[in-house]
Structures are given as C-alpha cells and as structure tokens.
Amino acid sequence: MTSIAFHRVTKWYPRYHHVMKGLKHSLLHPVDTIRGFRAEGFLALDNVSFEIARGEAVGFIGANGSGKSTTLGLMAGVLAPHTGEVIAQGRVAPLLELGSGFHFDLTGRENIFINGILLGLTRRQVQERFEDIVRFSELEKFLDQPLRTYSTGMVARLAFSIAAHLDPDILLIDEILSVGDLHFQVKCRKKIDEFRRRGVTIILVSHASGDIRALCDRVIWLEAGRIAAQGPSGEVLAAYEQAQSREMEGVLRPTGT
Amino acid sequence: MIANLVLNSMTGRESDRSTSREYLRDLILVLTQKEVQVRYRNTWLGYAWSLLHPLTFAIVYYIAFGVIMRVPIDNYAGFLIVGLFPWQWISQALGTAPNIFLANASLVKKVNFPWNALVVSTVGNFGVQFVLSLPVMAGTALWYGSSPSFAWLIGIPVLAVIQFATLYGLSLAIACTNLFFRDLDRLVSLAIAFLFFLTPITYSVRMVPAGYEPLLILNPVAPIMLSWQQLFLSGRFLWPSFAAAVVIATVSVWFGTWLYGRLSLRFAEVI
Numbered sequence: 001m002t003s004i005a006f007h008r009v010t011k012w013y014p015r016y017h018h019v020m021k022g023l024k025h026s027l028l029h030p031v032d033t034i035r036g037f038r039a040e041g042f043l044a045l046d047n048v049s050f051e052i053a054r055g056e057a058v059g060f061i062g063a064n065g066s067g068k069s070t071t072l073g074l075m076a077g078v079l080a081p082h083t084g085e086v087i088a089q090g091r092v093a094p095l096l097e098l099g100s101g102f103h104f105d106l107t108g109r110e111n112i113f114i115n116g117i118l119l120g121l122t123r124r125q126v127q128e129r130f131e132d133i134v135r136f137s138e139l140e141k142f143l144d145q146p147l148r149t150y151s152t153g154m155v156a157r158l159a160f161s162i163a164a165h166l167d168p169d170i171l172l173i174d175e176i177l178s179v180g181d182l183h184f185q186v187k188c189r190k191k192i193d194e195f196r197r198r199g200v201t202i203i204l205v206s207h208a209s210g211d212i213r214a215l216c217d218r219v220i221w222l223e224a225g226r227i228a229a230q231g232p233s234g235e236v237l238a239a240y241e242q243a244q245s246r247e248m249e250g251v252l253r254p255t256g257t
Numbered sequence: 258m259i260a261n262l263v264l265n266s267m268t269g270r271e272s273d274r275s276t277s278r279e280y281l282r283d284l285i286l287v288l289t290q291k292e293v294q295v296r297y298r299n300t301w302l303g304y305a306w307s308l309l310h311p312l313t314f315a316i317v318y319y320i321a322f323g324v325i326m327r328v329p330i331d332n333y334a335g336f337l338i339v340g341l342f343p344w345q346w347i348s349q350a351l352g353t354a355p356n357i358f359l360a361n362a363s364l365v366k367k368v369n370f371p372w373n374a375l376v377v378s379t380v381g382n383f384g385v386q387f388v389l390s391l392p393v394m395a396g397t398a399l400w401y402g403s404s405p406s407f408a409w410l411i412g413i414p415v416l417a418v419i420q421f422a423t424l425y426g427l428s429l430a431i432a433c434t435n436l437f438f439r440d441l442d443r444l445v446s447l448a449i450a451f452l453f454f455l456t457p458i459t460y461s462v463r464m465v466p467a468g469y470e471p472l473l474i475l476n477p478v479a480p481i482m483l484s485w486q487q488l489f490l491s492g493r494f495l496w497p498s499f500a501a502a503v504v505i506a507t508v509s510v511w512f513g514t515w516l517y518g519r520l521s522l523r524f525a526e527v528i
C-alpha cells in the first residue's frame with residue numbers, strides 16, 4: 001500500500017525579496033516590485049517522482065540546497081507543489097527541531113500538552129498517552145520544573161518522546177536524530193525499529209550516512225532538485241560517498257598545472 | 258454564533274478539512290491557556306500590570322485633558338476608565354498581531370496545524386486579561402459616578418464577543434500581511450497611535466465638529482467603543498453603534514479569513 005507518492009512534482013520558490021524589503025520599498029519602487037513577482041524564482045524540485053510504501057524507511061541524502069527539506073515540507077503539507085501531485089496518507093508527524101513548539105517558562109507537563117496538541121492530538125489523546133510519554137522520556141522527576149531548567153539533552157528527550165507517542169502514519173525526521181546521550185539514542189533507534197514493525201513510514205534526512213545505513217531500506221539521492229539515484233541503502237550510499245570523495249580529490253588536487 | 262463562525266473559518270485550508278471540532282476546540286483552548294499561563298507565571302504583577310496600565314493613563318489624561326484642557330464631559334474620570342480598558346485589549350492585540358506567525362516560524366515551517374489558532378489564542382489571551390480586569394473597571398466606573406445596570410449582564414459578554422471577532426479578523430489580516438511586507442509592524446504601531454486619538458476615548462462624539470464625523474465612521478473600533486461607553490455610563494444599548502459594531506466584526510472576520518485562505522499556502526515559503 002502506498003504511503004507517500006510524488007508524481008512529477010515541481011517546487012518553484014518565487015523570489016519574494018523585493019517584497020520582503022518591506023512595504024516602503026514596494027511603494028517607492030512599484031515597477032521593481034511587480035517585476036520581482038514575475039521574475040524567475042528558484043527551482044528547488046524539478047520533476048521528481050517516487051513512491052514510498054507503508055512501513056518503508058527511506059533516507060534522503062544530497063548536498064545542502066539539493067531539496068531535501070523542501071521534499072519533507074511537501075510531505076508535511078506545509079508547502080504546496082507548483083506542478084505535480086503530492087500524496088501523503090494518514091497523519092504526518094514531523095520530529096521538531098530542538099525546542100520549537102516548546103515554551104521554556106512552562107513546565108514539562110504543560111509542554112507535553114501544548115506540543116502534543118500542536119502535533120495533532122486532542123487533549124483526551126494526550127491524557128491517554130501522558131504516562132507513556134513521561135515514562136519513555138525518563139523525566140518523571142523534572143515534570144513540574146520549568147523547561148528552562150532542563151539540559152539540551154533533556155528537552156530533546158521530551159520532544160522525541162512526544163513524537164514517538166503521536167501514533168503517526170508517517171514520521172519525518174530532518175537531520176535531528178543525534179539527540180540526548182548514547183543511552184537515549186539507543187532507545188530512539190529501538191523506538192524507530194518498533195515503528196517500522198508497526199507499519200509507520202519513516203523518512204529520514206541525515207548527513208550521517210551511518211544513521212541512514214542503520215535505519216533505512218532505501219535511499220533517494222537528490223542533486224539540485226532532481227533524483228540522482230535511488231535504490232537499496234548500501235548501493236546508493238556507496239555511490240554517494242564515492243562521488244563525494246571524488247569531489248574532495250578535485251578540490252585537493254592542484255589544478256591547471 | 259461568532260465562535261462557530263471562527264471555528265468554521267478555520268477549516269478553510271484543504272488539509273485542515275478533516276480536523277475535527279474537538280481538535281480545534283482543544284487547540285484553541287490549550288494555546289490560549291498557554292499564553293495566559295506564560296503571562297501570569299512569573300509573578301502576580303502580570304495581573305497588576307493589566308490594571309496599572311489603563312489606570313495610569315486614565316490619570317495622565319485626566320490631568321491633561323480634564324484638569325488642564327477642561328474637556329466638558331461629566332464624570333470624566335469614569336468616562337476615561339470605561340474607554341481605556343477595552344482600548345488596552347485593542348491596542349495589545351493589534352500591536353502583537355504582526356509578529357504572531359513570525360514568532361512561531363519554526364512551527365509554521367514544519368507542522369501543518371490550523372495556524373490561525375495562534376491568532377485566536379493571542380487575541381483571546383488579551384481578552385482574558387480584559388475580562389479579569391472587568392471588576393476593577395466596573396468598580397472604578399461606579400466609584401466615579403456610573404450606576405450599575407442589569408443590561409451589563411447581557412451587554413458585557415455580547416460586546417466582548419463582538420470585540421473579540423473584530424480583533425481576530427484584523428489581527429489575522431495583519432499577521433498574514435506582515436509575512437510578505439516585513440515592515441508592517443512599524444506601520445501598525447503608528448496606526449495604533451493614530452487610532453487612539455481617532456477613537457472617542459478621551460473625548461466624546463458630541464464634541465467632534467461637523468464635517469469630521471467621517472473620521473470616526475472610517476474607524477473600525479469606534480462603534481464598539483461607543484457601545485462600551487454607553488453600556489457602562491448609561492446602562493443602555495446604543496443600537497446604531499451596536500449594529501455598526503456587529504457589521505464591522507463580521508466583515509473583519511470574513512476579510513481576515515479570506516486573506517488567510519489566499520496567503521497561507523505561501524507561509525512556509527516566506528517565513
């Protein structure tokens with residue numbers, strides 16, 4: 001069963017710079033502004049198609065700016081494709097970056113509710129999962145302390161614990177897996193494995209090919225908004241690493257002599 | 258009714274259509290609760306400030322306009338207080354509006370929840386503060402010569418709802434627009450300063466010279482302000498202002514929602 005499908009998706013970011021300079025600028029330079037609207041934007045995804053089955057774990061790799069975050073934004077539904085079609089079945093839960101959606105003057109308990117609801121649960125659903133979230137995070141003792149007294153690792157644990165109990169159909173992880181101490185990272189890995197057994201689709205963006213190799217069945221390699229290669233993790237990662245080391249050699253080798 | 262209007266308007270974006278009422282209600286409740294908690298968490302001064310600010314300005318204006326410039330209004334202190342508390346809600350909501358989405362940029366970029374709930378909770382938070390300060394406002398007004406009335410029991414909640422809807426629509430429009438025109442917040446703070454003196458708070462409508470009334474008619478918050486004053490000072494509904502306030506609230510919610518519907522697809526790109 002298909003979980004995520006991209007059909008010939010093109011994502012084009014219009015250049016809003018003229019407008020973003022502010023209202024004053026737009027009013028003083030109307031011609032500039034209108035041209036700015038029409039002028040070429042930036043093509044972040046160019047005719048990308050792929051399908052991901054339910055329960056698959058797929059990694060996305062590629063250089064900075066190759067379109068990985070854009071792809072995840074489209075999956076989450078916060079971005080709309082310019083042309084083409086994006087299908088994502090069920091509840092999509094992004095694993096948030098550190099601290100976003102948290103309020104640091106409020107306690108861990110209060111933040112679990114706020115975050116859970118922002119990520120799509122009702123209050124009743126958070127209540128039902130509350131015990132599990134707290135137990136998984138191992139933060140029982142700090143539950144009624146304000147979040148500003150937590151260490152970075154503790155906040156990350158809380159964030160992952162909430163995400164882990166959302167019961168998502170699709171979990172999106174954009175370069176934020178190395179959270180918490182080693183013990184907690186092992187726990188996260190186990191949880192992700194458990195997700196996969198339960199049929200949750202996992203999308204992982206990471207620079208660490210180790211994470212991707214360990215967790216993903218399949219890898220899609222993006223380059224300048226196109227799919228450069230896709231296939232079993234081992235093969236694509238090997239090709240990617242080879243390309244990278246070739247590039248490194250190109251930089252290191254003196255040219256022109 | 259207006260709550261339904263707001264709830265309905267929130268299911269606009271395509272991906273939100275499946276969101277249940279229960280979820281929307283919880284989202285609004287929890288976000289508003291969060292805003293209120295953050296405000297009152299540190300000290301009881303949170304509450305004191307929401308009283309101190311309008312009361313201080315009441316004294317300032319009383320001295321400047323009542324004592325020195327001798328504004329011909331009976332019970333001028335009561336008149337000022339009745340206007341300044343609702344005004345505080347207006348100015349705080351509109352003043353915060355430009356930054357509502359920007360302050361939650363990392364969420365808007367990644368999570369697809371009905372983002373306008375952030376506007377509801379911001380306007381709602383200032384509304385809660387207004388409601389909590391009502392006893393002080395009514396008490397002070399009584400002290401300075403107003404008389405209590407049964408009309409308050411119905412009038413206060415009705416006007417509060419209308420003011421909420423008006424501010425929600427305006428704030429939503431401002432919050433959306435500011436993502437595309439980033440210097441809107443300066444314009445808004447200027448506009449609020451203008452609006453204050455174009456609203457009959459320190460003077461009464463009767464003092465406005467002939468020919469200048471259009472300035473008040475163009476002001477979206479003048480009718481609600483007149484309604485508050487009439488309700489508190491004479492215990493009556495001023496029907497023309499009230500009707501105008503209802504129309505403005507409806508148009509405001511409609512316009513804010515329409516703009517949000519048009520622009521929210523681009524939020525994650527520009528934020």
Ligand SMILES: Nc1ncnc2c1ncn2[C@@H]1O[C@H](COP(=O)(O)OP(=O)(O)O)[C@@H](O)[C@H]1O
Pocket residue numbers: 013014042043044062063064065066067068069070071525526527528
């Ligand atoms: N909101 C935006 N407006 C304009 N251009 C953008 C925006 N977001 C990303 N881009 C551009 O699109 C390209 C792809 O970005 P992104 O998906 O973030 O890449 P990655 O996550 O792979 O580093 C980049 O060149 C980036 O500059």
Ligand SMILES: [Mg+2]
Pocket residue numbers: 068069070
């Ligand atoms: Mg990225």
